[in-house]
Amino acid sequence: MGDFFTLSVLVATAASAIRLATPYLLASLGETIGQRSGVLNLGVDGVMLLSAFFSYWTVLGTGNLWLAVLVGLVVGLAMGVLYGVITVRLSATQGISGIGIFIFGLGLSDLLFRQLVGTPKPVRRLPNVDVPILSDIPHLGEALFQRNLLTYLAFLLVPATALLLSRTTFGLNIRSVGENPQAADSLGVSVERTRFVAILIGNAMAGLAGAALVLQLGIFQPNLTQGLGFIAVALVYFGAWRPVGVMGGALLYGLVNATVLQWKALGIIPVSGSDLANMAPAVLTILALIVLARRVHAPAALTKPFTRH
């Protein structure tokens, strides 16, 4: 255990936690926006898989990381259009539509990978970029301020999302259609348009999350996400629909995972206990919620399609 509390290991653990948290955070923030408008998207994982594949394929073909990020974003947007049409225009049940999107993304990304790539080939990974001055802070700088740009973006999006929701006119519309769409409608706020745009933003961020995942790894594999998108949805509940809470959840999840891996590497967790240790992130997430016992209520209109009468 003593080995763990050396600075270099702690710094590595923190860095690892932040890396792991990045895709969760991006996807969860997007899902937060969607859910605040009353739309549950269980298809995040599928969107992430598709955008991850296309990002990967872009780097493979062009070597251009930023183009790949853009492609991930655009794929997310495209999936957002699909999801918006299904759930907002056609008022289809959200839960099942999301699962349909998930299965579709899972299958299509796998298929495309097999057809267009086949054998996994490594590509460039997102380089770490030092934040001037801050990165020179001993240890802390190394852990927090020598990360990749998508990580910085993810964390900057926390206050940005909070601001969007609490201060902007659009955020006000989002919150109102998520709580009481009838009221919003009676004041001339278009429930349909507001939700559609919220879905687009949410999916675009899921697309970014997919890009972040694959570009941090530098390689793609079928089902790369391994259910990450579902955890991202769960973290929205954990964070009580607030960006900062969601960030807390993503960091907690990343930190527990990173710590478990460090402890395995150090032999603190014996090989025989490895599976039990793998339960830690999920168990701790549940325990945290029990202890915090926050009786927060979901947006009142979450999952409810809106019709005027």
Add this chain to the structure above:
Amino acid sequence: MGPETNILEMRGITKAFPGVIANEGIDLDVRYGEVHTLLGENGAGKSTLVKILFGLYQADEGSILLRGEPIAVGSPSEAIASKIGMIHQHFMLVPTLTVAENVALGTASTRRPFTDLDVVSRRVSEISEEHGLAVDPSVEVRRLAVGERQRVEIIKALYRDAELLVLDEPTAVLTPGEVDDLFVILRRMADAGRGLIFISHKLREVMSLSDRITILRNGKVVGTTTPDETSREELAQMMVGRAVRLTPEKPDMDVGPARLEVESLTIHGDRETVAVNDISFEVRSGEILGIAGVSGNGQRELAEAIAGLRVGEPGGSIRLDGVEVTDKDTRSRRDRGLGFIPEERMRDGAIAEFTVSENMVLVDHASRQFTSRGMLAFDAIRRHSRKLVDDFAVKTPGIETPTSSLSGGNIQKVILARELSASPTVLLACQPTRGVDIGAAEYIHTRLIEQRNLGTATILISEDLDEVMGLADRIAVMYEGEIVAVLPAEGATREGIGLLMAGVVEPTAQTVG
């Protein structure tokens, strides 16, 4: 009457829903500066008419002239743009947003993409001051009392410069004091030249506020009159289509033993205040104890405690028929003979998606009468429901109709039928006729008295003073969580009780334990 005097003219409005014609060739004029009341039973078509005006529904036939110009209102935003404001029967507020945010919703902001809430707040304060609508713009709406929410709705309309204001049953949820305040505001708005459409079932209010009254029955206009030309009795007759007894007939009864005993009951409220403070009383077989009071003085908490919805919280003791039930849940209290008519009928009283028949057995579904060999006995349930629908004159297409498609008064009758058919020894009736039309209210009152005559100990919690005074044998007045007085109904005056409710008069008369 030329266009210059009428702000609104609705001509030949017809609107049909599947199976019902809600409006049939309705004409309605509203003048500048007048309060024009729409009166009618539940389901007469009042809300439908004003929803058409506000663009929520489209009329099948007919035309609308606003300020003399024909207009087509396709959506609420078009109505708002035409300076029509509407206060809906069910508030259109987002509870998690602040007052200012609710007001700002849907309006253009000067600081796009951000919403300039400071500007909104300032304007809200101005409106508050101008019209006497005290409310704090920075508070979340869910923290507001019902009356305050109403004020927010009015502010919303005024913020949008509404010149024609529609209020659909604004007083249904208000206390008498709040109603008086509201009427002052409405009158002032009318005097400033606005046109107001006011909808209510309460004849006393209608007589005091209206300039003109239009009565609807079964989707048609029965007539238009003024308070000077008519009386409450005549209005009731026009609405219902037959003579109506406004004050129930109540024979004298000998009271029996105490059925419900409440002793030193203390409840902490939701906001860390003491909601009910050391209350003691008893209700005897064959009597109705009316509890009067302005809402928010602990009646709701008291009712919940008696019903068993706050097990574990209250200090003190509650006994049903002599048996201690303080720690027992709702079900065991009901098993001991408690009947409960909750205040919020659509939320707590009935399940909207369930059929009438399912709601009829919501409490008793598992009794031997309605089950056989572990399964629900549908034949028995149907027979029972049909009988109750007949006995209680519930207006419904059938017992398998979803309850949500019944009118408020009829839903209340379903609940009443369910609770009374179990022959309760103690009946807790909360706001039993709120939002219910005169015909239904008359019926409900009759049934409550019948039950009393059968020996049920009834506790009636109501903010409708007429109702309490008409039904109760004894009246307890609640003020700030305490019972400040218990008076015999005979000889009690509106004014006297009103003062007690306002906490003005020191408790004088008998304070019974």
Add this chain to the structure above:
Amino acid sequence: MLKAVLGALVPLLAAVVAFAFGAIMLLALGASPLEGLNAMLDGAFGSGSRLAATAVKATPLILVGAGITIAFRTSVINIGGESQIIAGALLSTVVALTLPDLPAFILVPLVLLAGAAGGAVLGAIPGALKAYASVNEILSTIMLNLVMVQFMNFLLRGPLIDPFELEAGTRIPQTQRLSDNAALPTLIDGTRLHIGVPVAIIAAVAAYLILWRTPTGFRLRAVGHSPEAARAAGISVKRNVTLAMALSGSLAGIAGSILVFGSEGQRMVTDGSAAGFTGSAGFNGIVAALFGGLHPLWTIPSAMLFGALLTGATQLQRVLQVPAALAVALNGIVVIFVISSTPVRGWLQRSLADSGLFSRSSNRVEAD
């Protein structure tokens, strides 16, 4: 009646449109769509034994789906099917390992009951967490899925591993071959059709009866529609929320034991993921249930459709040598198209009179 048929036709039409997309994808892969369709139909229905395989594939979906209807009708969203399947499978495996010599007519019902018990526990936990600690069930069930996978890995690598695997040093994480007395009896020789199929159908019918014919189901639906009104009527919301999840989980748990004892391998084995054991039945069951309008009986044909997709896909891959992922993508498209068509179906069904077995609920398609 005609309208009822129409109502059922709309999703079928949507499925056809979805298959048109599949055809385009096949063309893109250089395969013939006609051969593809032929292979899928042949794989799913081509012979008695293939039809049986389809029914077997549909079995866990029927069970999970029927369970889902109970939970969703109580307004609890059970995304924990995967964990409940695993729990049922593990507990029934333990029973079969402990009592291998019991005669089949005792052991078979016993392992199914053990499966139900295991699943019930894993359902009751998130149910109780929601009821008594206000922990959102979407969160807790997703997390419990993750927990149970690891727990399965732990047991199959450790306490439950086939002793032979340790001896041989191969250490494949699997149990020993379980007692033949626990194997689900085959109904038609030469096919895979075992009693798990009728068990699932009976369970779906039971779910229907519970929900609409018993006082328990009455209370569950009351709580689902309006917890406040249920509470005021003396129905315990907390207890019924827990109960709904436990019932839902127990059906998934039975699916778990059927996956073990109805399999040719007759043992549990893990590849470290949940899907490797469950075949994602915990998710696909939700789809089947929602597809069936959250009605337990409609869930049966709906699950059969997905079972056919899955078995047909295996044949598709084998015959045309296209990646299995195509079938997964197709599956997703079918779901998307059919669900997009439910507003249409809902509209059709709403115009149906309240008659017949299915009418009571099928006009309410909203799931969550």
Add this chain to the structure above:
Amino acid sequence: GGDDAPASGSGEGGALRVAIVAPSASDDLAFSQSMVDSVNALERAVELSVTDGTFIVEDAAAAIRGYAEDGNDVVIAHGTQFGGSLVEIAPDFPDVTFVWGTASDTQGLDNVFAYAPAAGEGGYVNGSIAASLTESGVIGVVGPIEAGDAVAYINGFEAGALAGGASEVNITYTGSFGDVALAAEAAEAHLANKVDVLTGTAQMVVGAVGVAADAGVPWFGTQANQTSLAPDLVVASQVYHWEVVLEEMLALRDSGVIGGQAFEINLANGGLVIEFNDAFELPAGVRDAADAMIEGITNGTVNTGS
């Protein structure tokens, strides 16, 4: 991949019809690919069909049965977990040869051949080379779940590394065959703990190889040649050449014996081959020492402990 050959119709020119049913993707640079590559490396003409990505035993069983029904001569069930299904299927097709692995016996079925790798042997060689490359003395291993030939390889590697003078071998089982991100972070965790040589097994290691490559840390592969994942840093890969035992099985089949025997690939029979990456410059003598060790294991003078 090479698995797209058409499967319908009878074999051209009397080519042997072979089908593979494999649990992961046939081009996973790991377990499944090793078998596809091996069949393609057979000397005789083969018409190959592949169903991959079927970890779910029931799906695999359906595919195995389907291939037998379709008239394939040889059906390779490439996964231990498929054994239970073979017990049911094989007796129904007495003329078809089923090839099953990894497994060390045929469950008494006389139309089933079994195969297994002595993965520990190559692990031992890799481990001993790794020991000569480490400066910190600490070597990291990223494994999936502690099972199957992953365990054999990792245990062999650990033994070889320790025997070769490494002071510590840290082993992380991530708990998943598929989670690339966890494998990558597991590698990062090792790097933070002084590890300067890495190895790993199963298809999710592609994530870990990327981390090793970025950190400039040498990597050892197994199951398939992983040089393409990090052309500068993969030192050597233990590659499975199942064709060695497949040829033997087919010869037996030609002579009328269609099953009933178990085979092992190892360094001695050439089924296991340590393929060095020439782009990685080994210190002087290391390559020779490695060759000597392979020689020793082959002739039995070196005991790998596995």
